[in-house]
Amino acid sequence: MVRVVLPAHLRTLARTGAEVKVDVAAPVTPGAILDALEAEYPMLRGTIRDQVSHKRRAFLRFFACGEDWSHVPADTTLPEPVALGVEPFMIVGAMAGG
Amino acid sequence: MSRVRVLVGTRKGAFVLTSDGTRKQWDVSGPHFGGWEIYHLKGSPADPNRLYASQSSSWFGQVIQRSDDGGATWQPVGNKFEYAGAVGTHLWYDGTPRPWEFARVWHLEPSPTDRDTVYAGIQDAALFRSTDGGQTWDELAGLRTHKSAPLWQPGAGGLCLHTILLDPAQPGRMFIAISAAGVFGSDDGGATWRPMNRGLRSEQIPDPTAEVGHCVHRIAMHRSRPRVLFMQKHWDVMRSDDGGESWREVSGNLPTDFGFPIDVHAHEPETIYVVPIKSDSEHYPPDGRLRVYRSRTGGHEWEALTQGLPQRDCYVNVLRDAMAVDTLEPCGVYVGTTGGQVYVSADAGDRWAPIVEHLPSVVSVEVQTLP
Numbered sequence: 001m002v003r004v005v006l007p008a009h010l011r012t013l014a015r016t017g018a019e020v021k022v023d024v025a026a027p028v029t030p031g032a033i034l035d036a037l038e039a040e041y042p043m044l045r046g047t048i049r050d051q052v053s054h055k056r057r058a059f060l061r062f063f064a065c066g067e068d069w070s071h072v073p074a075d076t077t078l079p080e081p082v083a084l085g086v087e088p089f090m091i092v093g094a095m096a097g098g
Numbered sequence: 099m100s101r102v103r104v105l106v107g108t109r110k111g112a113f114v115l116t117s118d119g120t121r122k123q124w125d126v127s128g129p130h131f132g133g134w135e136i137y138h139l140k141g142s143p144a145d146p147n148r149l150y151a152s153q154s155s156s157w158f159g160q161v162i163q164r165s166d167d168g169g170a171t172w173q174p175v176g177n178k179f180e181y182a183g184a185v186g187t188h189l190w191y192d193g194t195p196r197p198w199e200f201a202r203v204w205h206l207e208p209s210p211t212d213r214d215t216v217y218a219g220i221q222d223a224a225l226f227r228s229t230d231g232g233q234t235w236d237e238l239a240g241l242r243t244h245k246s247a248p249l250w251q252p253g254a255g256g257l258c259l260h261t262i263l264l265d266p267a268q269p270g271r272m273f274i275a276i277s278a279a280g281v282f283g284s285d286d287g288g289a290t291w292r293p294m295n296r297g298l299r300s301e302q303i304p305d306p307t308a309e310v311g312h313c314v315h316r317i318a319m320h321r322s323r324p325r326v327l328f329m330q331k332h333w334d335v336m337r338s339d340d341g342g343e344s345w346r347e348v349s350g351n352l353p354t355d356f357g358f359p360i361d362v363h364a365h366e367p368e369t370i371y372v373v374p375i376k377s378d379s380e381h382y383p384p385d386g387r388l389r390v391y392r393s394r395t396g397g398h399e400w401e402a403l404t405q406g407l408p409q410r411d412c413y414v415n416v417l418r419d420a421m422a423v424d425t426l427e428p429c430g431v432y433v434g435t436t437g438g439q440v441y442v443s444a445d446a447g448d449r450w451a452p453i454v455e456h457l458p459s460v461v462s463v464e465v466q467t468l469p
């Protein structure tokens with residue numbers, strides 16, 4: 001199971017805690033994680049990436065294992081600790097006011 | 099005794115304000131969807147407990163929420179607004195072509211007869227409809243593909259479709275307004291459209307009387323006379339007596355004819371309300387005095403309504419969707435401000451009182467009159 005950490009507003013929308021677990025078949029990639037997340041929590045569709053283009057929303061970032069995975073292709077294989085559920089895949093809202 | 103339910107959209111959540119018919123004591127529920135921008139909430143005339151809300155955020159995009167219990171609980175429904183067919187371009191601020199791109203839902207207009215049918219006006223300007231309670235949305239693409247659309251340009255707030263009027267007497271007939279394209283009308287349920295801006299004059303565009311390009315801020319109709327329309331344009335208050343075929347100015351003695359909302363008294367089709375704002379570059383009331391203006395003559399002759407409204411040091415704005423009327427007797431009038439106040443007048447505007455004074459900046463106000 002892959003652990004996914006959601007920002008506060010998306011936890012509220014999905015009615016979950018800070019972290020959710022989703023089944024993701026290998027290879028575990030950012031795109032595959034989001035596919036699984038949106039299948040489990042359809043209310044999150046469109047809130048992390050565009051529903052048609054799958055482009056990441058500009059004010060969100062993807063972190064894992066101390067690295068920024070926001071700008072890599074969505075089919076990039078993530079480190080093994082993410083696939084094993086040792087390290088979470090973090091969806092983080094940009095530090096921006098308002 | 100009848101009750102009222104006021105639906106308030108703010109920059110940081112939605113609030114539901116309820117009262118009995120006296121409209122003196124209020125219960126406040128919220129914030130719902132705290133921290134999100136709520137551009138608009140509106141109830142279904144066919145089932146007043148069915149509410150729709152447009153929830154959006156720069157971080158997380160667009161969500162549509164639906165309630166079946168008058169706003170006590172909500173569930174997210176469909177939020178996929180995909181333009182139909184070729185997307186095409188409109189003009190950007192610098193005059194270059196720019197592909198249509200979905201940003202947010204500005205306005206939700208439920209059908210008067212079917213609780214599961216609701217229209218959505220979006221930015222970049224297009225009209226969508228759902229017939230399954232908001233689960234799925236289809237574009238009525240005849241509007242966005244109108245031959246004039248490649249020349250539409252956004253106003254300062256974006257290229258937004260912000261007003262949807264459904265003719266209660268003639269199903270399929272509807273009007274929409276876009277900043278800054280103007281008014282368009284359809285007689286066939288939204289399949290085909292034509293501009294309805296004859297008589298408008300806007301000095302801010304190269305041809306002041308162009309067929310499209312006018313920054314219409316709001317249009318309103320009384321349900322008993324759907325061929326009479328009222329308009330608050332960027333500057334100028336206008337009316338049409340021929341179903342939008344032509345417009346004439348009725349600004350009369352207003353201290354300024356710039357403003358955003360306009361609405362019609364529930365029982366007097368010639369009584370209308372506006373909130374004059376100093377100018378397009380100073381979005382606050384003239385002289386620091388918040389005054390709603392009422393005309394009982396369908397325009398031209400206006401009276402300032404001030405009792406209970408702040409008459410000094412007031413520099414708030416009232417946005418285009420932030421005025422509403424209930425259908426009680428006497429008619430109630432509601433305005434919400436960018437300063438977070440929602441004011442009510444339970445006597446058609448003569449006297450006002452704040453319902454709430456410290457909400458986030460108010461974007462929209464709707465009211466439901468309940469049995």
